[in-house]
Amino acid sequence: MRFSKAVLDIDPGKEISRVSEFIRESTFKKFRSRGAVVGLSGGVDSAVVAEFLVQALGREGVLGVLLPEKESNPISTEYGLKQAKKLGIETVLVDITDRLKTLKVYEERDSVIRDVFPEFDSSFRFHVTLPQNLLEKDRINYHNITIEDKEGKRQTQRISAKDWLRISACQNMKQRVRMVELYHHSEVSHYIVAGTTNKTEVCQGFFVKYGDGGVDLEPVSHLYKTQVYSVARYLA
C-alpha cells in the first residue's frame, strides 16, 4: 500500500453498520442497559456519535444532554438542539454554571489571570492562546493569556508553567462536572454513557481524565477527525 492521505479513506456506510453493531452489542449484552446518553456539544463528534447511537439503539433509546455554562458559545447549544431535533431524540438541558460557581472554578481561575493582569475583572474577556506561526521554526510551545476589555483593547502575556497548570486544572473541572451530570442522567434511565473522543484526540491525550474521558464506550475513538468528517458528510 502506498502511503498517501488516501490511507485514511473509509467507507462511511460500512463504518456506520460496524459501529452500530458494536454499540448494540455493548449496550444490550455487555452492559445490559436500555439505551445511551450522549453529551451534545454542538460539534461534529457528538453529532456523529448521536447518529451512531440512533442507528444502533433507535431514537427512543438515546438521550441527548446539553450542558452549557456561562462561558459557552450560545451557538453550541443551538447546534446541539438542532441535531437532536433532526434525529428525533429526547433532550435534557442543564446549565452547569451554578455547579461550577460552587466549586469556585471561575473564582480560582480568575485569580490566576489577575496575578498576570491585576486589572482583569468580569467585564473582560479572556483567551488562552498559542503563539502565532507555531510551525515556522523549531521552537518550544507555550501558552499566552490574552485579555480584552469592553473597548476591544487586547493585552497578551506568556503564562508560566505554574499558572498554566492552575488554569487548566480549573478548566478541566468543567468537563468533570459534565461527566457527573451525564452519569446522573444515564443512571436515572438505566442507560450507558457514550463518549465523543476521536482518535486524533486520543493520540494526543486531548481529553480530560474522568471528564469527557469518563464514559462507558467510545464509538469514534478509532476514527481520526478527518474520518469523523467523512461519516458526517455521508450522513448529512
Place this chain on the structure above:
Amino acid sequence: MEVAEVVREFIIEYFLFGDDENLNSHTSFIEDGIVDSTGILELVAFLEETFSIHVEDEALIPENLDCISNVERYVLSKMGG
C-alpha cells in the same frame, strides 16, 4: 556554583528524581523525554528566578534550552558573561 552545575542539579532533582545516570551536558531534554513543554517553562521560571534574567518569548527555542550546555551558554549570554 557554576551555571551548568546549578541547572544540572535542578534537572536531576525536579525531573529525574535523583537518577542522573544518562544525563550529560548534551543530553536533549526534549528528545530524551526528560522534560516536556510544560517542564521547559518550569525550567524557564527557575532560570529567571535564580539568575535574575528575563527569557523573552523569542528565546524559547531548543538552541537555548534543550540541554545543559545550551542553557549554560544562553544564561551566560543574558548575564553578559
